[in-house]
Amino acid sequence: MSKKQHYKITVNGKEEEFLAEPRELLIYTLRERLNITGPHIGCETSHCGACTVTIDGKSVKSCTMFVAQADGKDITTIEGIGGPDDLHPLQNAFKEHHGLQCGYCTPGMITRATKLLEENPNPTEEDIRFGMAGNICRCTGYQNIVKSIMAAAAEMNAAKEAAE
Amino acid sequence: MIPAAFEYYRPKDMAGVLSILEEHGDDARVMAGGHSLIPMMKLRMADVPHLIDLQDVEGMSGIEIGVEAIRIGAMVTQHDIIDHEPLASAAPILREAALQIADPQVRYMGTVGGNVANGDPGNDMPGLMQCLDAAFTVVGPDGERDIPARDFYEAAYMTAREDEEVLTAVTIPMPKGGYAYEKQKRKIGDYATAAAAVQIVNDGGTCASASIAMTNLSDTPIYSEAAGAALVGTSVDDAAMNAAVAAMLGDIDPTEDNRGPIAFKKHVAGVILRRAIERAWSRA
Numbered sequence: 138m139s140k141k142q143h144y145k146i147t148v149n150g151k152e153e154e155f156l157a158e159p160r161e162l163l164i165y166t167l168r169e170r171l172n173i174t175g176p177h178i179g180c181e182t183s184h185c186g187a188c189t190v191t192i193d194g195k196s197v198k199s200c201t202m203f204v205a206q207a208d209g210k211d212i213t214t215i216e217g218i219g220g221p222d223d224l225h226p227l228q229n230a231f232k233e234h235h236g237l238q239c240g241y242c243t244p245g246m247i248t249r250a251t252k253l254l255e256e257n258p259n260p261t262e263e264d265i266r267f268g269m270a271g272n273i274c275r276c277t278g279y280q281n282i283v284k285s286i287m288a289a290a291a292e293m294n295a296a297k298e299a300a301e
Numbered sequence: 302m303i304p305a306a307f308e309y310y311r312p313k314d315m316a317g318v319l320s321i322l323e324e325h326g327d328d329a330r331v332m333a334g335g336h337s338l339i340p341m342m343k344l345r346m347a348d349v350p351h352l353i354d355l356q357d358v359e360g361m362s363g364i365e366i367g368v369e370a371i372r373i374g375a376m377v378t379q380h381d382i383i384d385h386e387p388l389a390s391a392a393p394i395l396r397e398a399a400l401q402i403a404d405p406q407v408r409y410m411g412t413v414g415g416n417v418a419n420g421d422p423g424n425d426m427p428g429l430m431q432c433l434d435a436a437f438t439v440v441g442p443d444g445e446r447d448i449p450a451r452d453f454y455e456a457a458y459m460t461a462r463e464d465e466e467v468l469t470a471v472t473i474p475m476p477k478g479g480y481a482y483e484k485q486k487r488k489i490g491d492y493a494t495a496a497a498a499v500q501i502v503n504d505g506g507t508c509a510s511a512s513i514a515m516t517n518l519s520d521t522p523i524y525s526e527a528a529g530a531a532l533v534g535t536s537v538d539d540a541a542m543n544a545a546v547a548a549m550l551g552d553i554d555p556t557e558d559n560r561g562p563i564a565f566k567k568h569v570a571g572v573i574l575r576r577a578i579e580r581a582w583s584r585a
Contacts, residue, residue, distance in 0.1 A: 195410070203309070
């Protein structure tokens with residue numbers, strides 16, 4: 138066993154310091170060490186995207202990153218995107234358009250979608266399907282996920298226009 | 302999934318990387334985005350007692366577009382390639398290929414250097430770089446050297462890079478003419494059943510030069526000189542394409558796996574190469 142190291146990461150704006158082995162996968166750091174259980178473990182093999190978080194502006198599968206790599210980074214999880222009393226437009230759109238059934242993939246879906254809309258605020262259906270290809274849902278057949286993201290994009294653009 | 306324990310290093314410069322490699326020899330490995338290595342470590346198919354993370358090493362994330370060549374730092378990600386407009390206009394085949402690699406999350410992390418250095422026959426960049434006649438710069442204790450992509454791959458995961466060397470950059474002669482990267486895969490995120498990289502020059506309706514390389518159809522990428530030669534001097538008509546496909550089929554050596562039996566892979570390779578030639582020629 139290698140020795141525990143001191144790490145400092147920022148999660149949803151809060152600085153976290155702890156000791157961990159470098160081999161710890163970031164998803165376990167988040168879920169078990171920091172009790173941030175929004176990001177889920179689906180496949181644990183870099184395929185399903187349920188563990189997606191945003192790290193320094195990139196959508197990352199946190200099952201495929203060692204905590205040592207994340208040292209010093211700024212991380213956003215679904216908890217940092219919106220909560221029950223202040224839903225993000227994407228969260229609201231998923232609710233309105235039945236973008237989820239069991240909900241297991243949803244935190245990863247929405248976290249990835251925030252980044253997708255940041256990079257492309259006016260995506261076509263094809264853009265969304267391609268940009269969400271790293272996230273797997275086993276319930277919905279994706280149609281309502283795509284609809285939700287389209288609706289959220291429209292709402293976010295309208296809100297932006299109104300603010301300008 | 303818990304990988305075996307390792308010591309982790311994040312040096313700030315290449316001298317630091319090389320000294321750790323020198324000290325630990327075979328027990329040390331460098332990691333770029335980690336999206337090939339980490340899954341192997343999780344499965345305990347790779348044992349890396351000393352893991353050197355390259356993310357803080359300076360000078361490996363640049364894309365330089367010169368008059369005669371393009372230089373891409375090893376830590377440039379697939380996402381960077383897709384996102385870089387000047388690169389997409391200088392060498393559009395790079396964006397076309399990068400968009401067919403893995404999925405968005407993986408492309409933010411996966412690097413050009415990792416993709417070409419890993420030596421996995423399923424990786425797309427090695428065949429692409431052979432098509433483009435790129436050279437890989439490696440640095441080691443004895444200094445720097447360039448290795449042509451066409452001489453780099455020896456067998457699966459075996460390359461001309463020595464264990465104590467690190468791949469730092471890829472240099473591509475400015476591509477000319479039409480291009481295509483065509484890939485058949487079972488689903489997004491999959492490796493190719495067959496993929497073809499084609500770069501072709503049209504001189505008044507006659508093919509002046511053609512470069513063809515294939516992915517995941519042997520234990521290395523396959524640069525098929527004969528397939529390119531079959532097109533040169535022709536109008537890239539049906540007969541020429543048939544000759545190119547036949548020449549390519551003579552150079553590949555696919556094996557049966559969960560992507561299909563050998564006969565199927567050869568069939569798909571022919572279909573994919575024909576599509577790639579047609580698309581490249583239409584853009585030439």
